[in-house]
Amino acid sequence: MTTADPSQRIERAEIEDTSLLAFYRDMNAPERRTFWACAAGWALDGMDFMIYPLVIGTIIALWKVDAASAGLAGTVTLLASAIGGWLGGYLSDHIGRVRTLQITIIWFSFFSLVCAVVQNFDQLLIARAVLGLGFGGEWAAGAVLMGEAIRPQYRGRAVGSVQSGWAVGWGLAVLSQAILFSVLPPETAWRWMFVIGALPALLVFYIRRSVTEPEIAAEARARRAETGSHPKLWEIFTFPIVKTTVLASLMATGCQGGYYAVTFWVPQFLTKERHLSIVGSTGYLATLIIGSFIGYLVGAWLADRIGRRNLFLIFSIGAMAVVLLYTQLPLTNEILWILGFPLGFFASGYFSGIGAFLTELYPTRLRGSGQGFCYNFGRGIGALFPFLVGALSATTSLANAIAIFAVVAYAVFFIAAFALPETRGRVLYAD
Numbered sequence: 083m084t085t086a087d088p089s090q091r092i093e094r095a096e097i098e099d100t101s102l103l104a105f106y107r108d109m110n111a112p113e114r115r116t117f118w119a120c121a122a123g124w125a126l127d128g129m130d131f132m133i134y135p136l137v138i139g140t141i142i143a144l145w146k147v148d149a150a151s152a153g154l155a156g157t158v159t160l161l162a163s164a165i166g167g168w169l170g171g172y173l174s175d176h177i178g179r180v181r182t183l184q185i186t187i188i189w190f191s192f193f194s195l196v197c198a199v200v201q202n203f204d205q206l207l208i209a210r211a212v213l214g215l216g217f218g219g220e221w222a223a224g225a226v227l228m229g230e231a232i233r234p235q236y237r238g239r240a241v242g243s244v245q246s247g248w249a250v251g252w253g254l255a256v257l258s259q260a261i262l263f264s265v266l267p268p269e270t271a272w273r274w275m276f277v278i279g280a281l282p283a284l285l286v287f288y289i290r291r292s293v294t295e296p297e298i299a300a301e302a303r304a305r306r307a308e309t310g311s312h313p314k315l316w317e318i319f320t321f322p323i324v325k326t327t328v329l330a331s332l333m334a335t336g337c338q339g340g341y342y343a344v345t346f347w348v349p350q351f352l353t354k355e356r357h358l359s360i361v362g363s364t365g366y367l368a369t370l371i372i373g374s375f376i377g378y379l380v381g382a383w384l385a386d387r388i389g390r391r392n393l394f395l396i397f398s399i400g401a402m403a404v405v406l407l408y409t410q411l412p413l414t415n416e417i418l419w420i421l422g423f424p425l426g427f428f429a430s431g432y433f434s435g436i437g438a439f440l441t442e443l444y445p446t447r448l449r450g451s452g453q454g455f456c457y458n459f460g461r462g463i464g465a466l467f468p469f470l471v472g473a474l475s476a477t478t479s480l481a482n483a484i485a486i487f488a489v490v491a492y493a494v495f496f497i498a499a500f501a502l503p504e505t506r507g508r509v510l511y512a513d
Contacts, residue, residue, distance in 0.1 A: 094507040095234040102383040105236030105243075115292040116231045117240060119285070120224045121247040123187060126282035127220055128251030129258075130194055133279050134159070134210065135346045136259045137272040139353055144269055145203045149350075153472030155207050156346050157465045162214030163221075164462025170219020171226065171454015172315055175447065178295050178303070179227035182450075184286045186223060189216030194279035218461060222454030229441030230296035230449070234509050237441070238390065242382025242434025249375035249430065256371065260364045298510055302446040311447075318444075318452045326443050327456060329502050333394070334440075334460025336495025337432055340401060343467040343487040344429050345370075351480050356415060366419050373426030380427070381434030389506040390439040393432055394499035398492045400428035405488045409481040432495075442505035467491065 109117065138152050166186070174182040193213035200206045225241065232240040258278050262271040306312050318327045348370065352363040377397075384393045404424045407413075413421070436457065444452035467487050474483035 093509040095509055097235045097386050097507050099235075100383070100387045102239060102243075102379065105232065105240045108233075108236065112294055113231055116227060116294075117244065119183075119289050119293045120228045121244045122285055122288075123183065123220060123224050123247075123282065124244055125247035125251035125254070126187075126285060127190075127217065128248035129255045130190060130213075130251070130279040130282065131159070131217065132252045132255040132345070133194075133258075133275045135349055136255055137275055139350055140268045140272045141203070141206070144272075147203050149472040149475055150469060151203070151472075153346070153468040153470075155203075155210050156342070156468040158207060158211040159214040159217065160342065160461045160465025160468075162211045163218030164458040164460075164465065165218065166215035167218030167222045167458025167461065168451070168455040169215075171222035171450035171452070171458075172313075173219070174223045174226055174450035174454070175313055176303075179223050179230070179299055179450070180289065180293050180295050182223040183220065183227060183293075184289055186216040186219035187282050187286055187289075189213075190220060191216075191280045191283035194276050197279070198273045198276035218458045219454075221457065222450060225437040225457070226299075226441060226450050226453055227293075227296065229438055229453075230299055230446075230510060234507050236386070237438045238385030238435060238506065239382045241437040241441070242378060242385050245434045245437060246375055246378030246382065248433070249371050249378055249426075252374065253368070253371045256364060256367050298446055299449075306447065313447050313451060315451065318448055318455055323444075323448070323452070326502070327452060329498050330440060330443060330452075330456040331459040333495055333498035333502065334436070334457050335463040336460070336491045336493070336498060337394070337398070337436065338460045338464035339467045339491030340398075340405075340464075340488045340495065341429055341433075342464050343471050343484055343491060344405060344425070346468040347471050347475075347480060347484050351409075351484065355480055356418065358415075366415075366422055369419055369422035370426040373423035374430035375426075376423075377427035377429075377431030378434050381431030384431075385435035385438060386506065389504045390435040390442075391499055391502065391504045393435045395496060397428050397432035398496040398499070400424070401432075402489050402492045404428050405485055405492075409485040439502075439505055442508040442510070443502075446510060464491070 134156060141147060142152050170182055170186055190213050193209055196209045197206060200209055228241045228244055229237060258275060262274050266274065349363060349367065352358045352366050381393055404421065408421050408425050440453040440456055441449060471483045471487050
């Protein structure tokens, strides 16, 4: 079994109580405050990202944008988030997890407001790209913060439960869409959607007052300050850490490429190829989101029950199967509505193990940089999938385009996860 660093001490905590909520019952006050801050941050992060896929049809119609160009705006957001995640992770190793989290939340909230007042598609493209820098950095800082604040025997369930906040944010975005597009004309409603995307800025007040830096992170930074041995930006690419960095980056690429290929285009698939109205598609998206939320919780439980790697292998196979059923069979809308649940379940549940897994692969001095780079490298390459799906849909059906890229991505996810070590219960040190 390989590790990110052979000098890293490997000790595993026994996981005696594997029930889903055991971690929360045993939390102290600082841990609970960190949990809720990160869960709220991730929910609002998810809401902010999913707003654009929900208004993409309106933007295409209003500004006469083709599908490939519309997908490009999603792609540049994710590409920028890859850079922001790497830099955000690196920054969190230097100035702290909590401070970096505050900076990144304010950043992407402000640029969501900018998106609300743009006057053409080019301006929107630029605003989404700049927003992506904070979007990526927020995940990197928040995931490391949670991974270090929670004890090893509960880490998978706690970090995974935080991940379920994405489905809550997605649900809030869909609810906002249903309300705003019912009471406002489309040319106004989409702008108010982006105004709502600025709400995460309010979370900073709670974080400043209630959330403290994890002890091992603070201790590691204090040691580096004494010795002057600060981590380099490129250190995660040095031997022997580079092997883990490459495999973890491929794994993150596969899991996110598949997710974005599906979730970015499903709203358009329902309205364009299934001929549902924007409001009429809300029930279908609600089933998908409920499945996603349950998938996150089950994935969080399984991450500690069967291990991170087994979770990834099972869910990647399940996601491939359901995507093919959803897009390739001549199903009635009623059956499609039912299939939304397993689609959301398998396409989201594996994310519950990603944060804890990446946290456990790296030593503390490189954790922010390593975790931030790998996850957001996956975002960056996975970011190509909305654009590629949109481009391919010009020569085949949108359903076929979604299926092709989703299946390829999930296959990469499976192979890379199989090649990485199991890390369940690994104890972290201030090294």
